[in-house]
Amino acid sequence: MTANFAKEQLRSIVQRIERLEDEKAALAGDIREVYSEAKSNGLNTKIIRKVVALRRMDPRERAEMDELVDLYLHSAGDA
Amino acid sequence: MTANFAKEQLRSIVQRIERLEDEKAALAGDIREVYSEAKSNGLNTKIIRKVVALRRMDPRERAEMDELVDLYLHSAGDA
Amino acid sequence: MTANFAKEQLRSIVQRIERLEDEKAALAGDIREVYSEAKSNGLNTKIIRKVVALRRMDPRERAEMDELVDLYLHSAGDA
Amino acid sequence: MTANFAKEQLRSIVQRIERLEDEKAALAGDIREVYSEAKSNGLNTKIIRKVVALRRMDPRERAEMDELVDLYLHSAGDA
DNA sequence: AAGGAGCCGTTGCGCC
DNA sequence: GGCGCAACGGCTCCTT
Numbered sequence: 001m002t003a004n005f006a007k008e009q010l011r012s013i014v015q016r017i018e019r020l021e022d023e024k025a026a027l028a029g030d031i032r033e034v035y036s037e038a039k040s041n042g043l044n045t046k047i048i049r050k051v052v053a054l055r056r057m058d059p060r061e062r063a064e065m066d067e068l069v070d071l072y073l074h075s076a077g078d079a
Numbered sequence: 080m081t082a083n084f085a086k087e088q089l090r091s092i093v094q095r096i097e098r099l100e101d102e103k104a105a106l107a108g109d110i111r112e113v114y115s116e117a118k119s120n121g122l123n124t125k126i127i128r129k130v131v132a133l134r135r136m137d138p139r140e141r142a143e144m145d146e147l148v149d150l151y152l153h154s155a156g157d158a
Numbered sequence: 159m160t161a162n163f164a165k166e167q168l169r170s171i172v173q174r175i176e177r178l179e180d181e182k183a184a185l186a187g188d189i190r191e192v193y194s195e196a197k198s199n200g201l202n203t204k205i206i207r208k209v210v211a212l213r214r215m216d217p218r219e220r221a222e223m224d225e226l227v228d229l230y231l232h233s234a235g236d237a
Numbered sequence: 238m239t240a241n242f243a244k245e246q247l248r249s250i251v252q253r254i255e256r257l258e259d260e261k262a263a264l265a266g267d268i269r270e271v272y273s274e275a276k277s278n279g280l281n282t283k284i285i286r287k288v289v290a291l292r293r294m295d296p297r298e299r300a301e302m303d304e305l306v307d308l309y310l311h312s313a314g315d316a
Numbered sequence: 317a318a319g320g321a322g323c324c325g326t327t328g329c330g331c332c
Numbered sequence: 333g334g335c336g337c338a339a340c341g342g343c344t345c346c347t348t
Contacts, residue, residue, distance in 0.1 A: 007154040010206075013196045014155040017189055017210055024185040031178045032336095038171045047305045048168075049325075051313055052175055054306070068284045069291070075086040076093040076288055089285075092275045096289055099268045106261040107340085110254055111328085117250045126226045127247075128339080130234055131254055133227070147205045148212070155209055165312040172313040186323080190345095204321085233244040234251040286342075 035045045054062065114124045133141065193203045212220065272282045291299070 009199060010151060010154045010196075010201060013192055013201070014206065014210060014213070016192050017206070018213070020185050020189045020192070021210070024182055024189070027178050027182040027185065031175055031182070034171055034174050034178070036335095038168075041167060043168065043171070044305060044309075046326095047302070047309050048172065048175070050302075050306050051309045052172060052179070053325090054310060055172070055176070055313070065284070065287075068281060069287050072089060072281075072284050072288045073291060075089045076292070088278060089275075089280065092271055092280070093285065093289060093292070095271050096268055096285070097292070099264050099271070100289070103261055103264040103268070106257050106264065110257045110261070113250055113253050113257070117247075120246060122247060122250070123226060123230070125338085126223070126230050127251065127254070129223075129227050130230045131251060131258070133231060134234070134251070134255070144205070144208075147202060148208050151202070151205050151209045152212060155213070168309060168312045190322095207322085230247060233247045283343085290342095 035048065038048055039045050114127070117127055118124050193206070196206055197203050215223075272285065275285055276282050
């Protein structure tokens with residue numbers, strides 16, 4: 001029956017998503033633990049988050065962006 | 080000078096945004112106060128947030144969505 | 159040297175986070191693919207997302223919340 | 238009647254929130270328009286957003302944070 | 317290319 | 333007063 005086929009398909013999809021979401025949540029927990037460890041060792045987790053984000057960016061692209069920010073910042077601030 | 084023109088334009092834009100952002104932040108503060116008042120009167124603010132969101136939706140659209148959710152939920156859960 | 163120890167520690171932490179973030183991103187990609195497949199089979203992914211979220215909630219808690227929403231919605235709307 | 242009192246109170250709260258949300262949404266629209274204008278004048282809106290955010294920060298605090306980011310970045314990257 | 321939806325990071329709130 | 337969680341805002345991707 002076609003309705004049952006659709007139902008089975010939906011079930012499968014929902015279950016696969018839930019499984020993957022569970023794994024993702026587990027990893028998020030692991031990451032949380034690492035930050036927690038960092039904090040208990042006196043490291044600044046907010047800064048670490050920024051460092052991780054910066055390292056993820058392409059260096060060339062990052063340099064361009066920094067230049068533009070400086071330029072715009074200067075233009076916006078001066079008379 | 081065209082560079083100065085661009086600079087003036089950027090200055091104007093940044094200042095207009097900052098002004099609007101200030102007003103927006105003030106309103107956000109007002110909203111926060113109302114929720115705070117609600118909470119201190121024993122109301123459930125999480126529920127109020129949902130109610131506000133629901134009231135914003137078109138009723139017809141909302142009904143359709145609820146029906147679909149029920150249908151999918153049922154299909155996903157039964158054998 | 160204590161500075162080097164701190165440096166090594168930071169390096170380790172950053173690398174562990176990056177590794178975990180990579181795995182998390184891969185899972186996010188997998189989830190996206192499943193939704194994509196669902197959509198190409200004519201399913202409503204927005205609804206599926208709601209269903210997944212609902213199934214994650216505790217049923218008892220969910221029922222309570224629904225009741226409260228109805229109550230508040232009614233109180234807010236009637237004269 | 239106390240129930241009616243609570244109902245009136247809830248109604249009032251919901252309506253005040255909705256009013257404030259409307260005003261906030263209007264401002265958000267205005268801000269959106271300014272960015273749109275900026276873009277049509279060849280300005281990089283992503284950079285403008287960063288500039289606006291930077292200008293909002295306390296300079297002293299910002300300098301400290303930048304130093305820390307450099308320090309951590311260096312420690313994380315070198316051997 | 318523009319607009320909207322989902323995801324991620326940040327900030328504020330309640331708990332301990 | 334710090335920690336953990338939840339809501340908010342910004343960024344990115346995807347559709348139109």
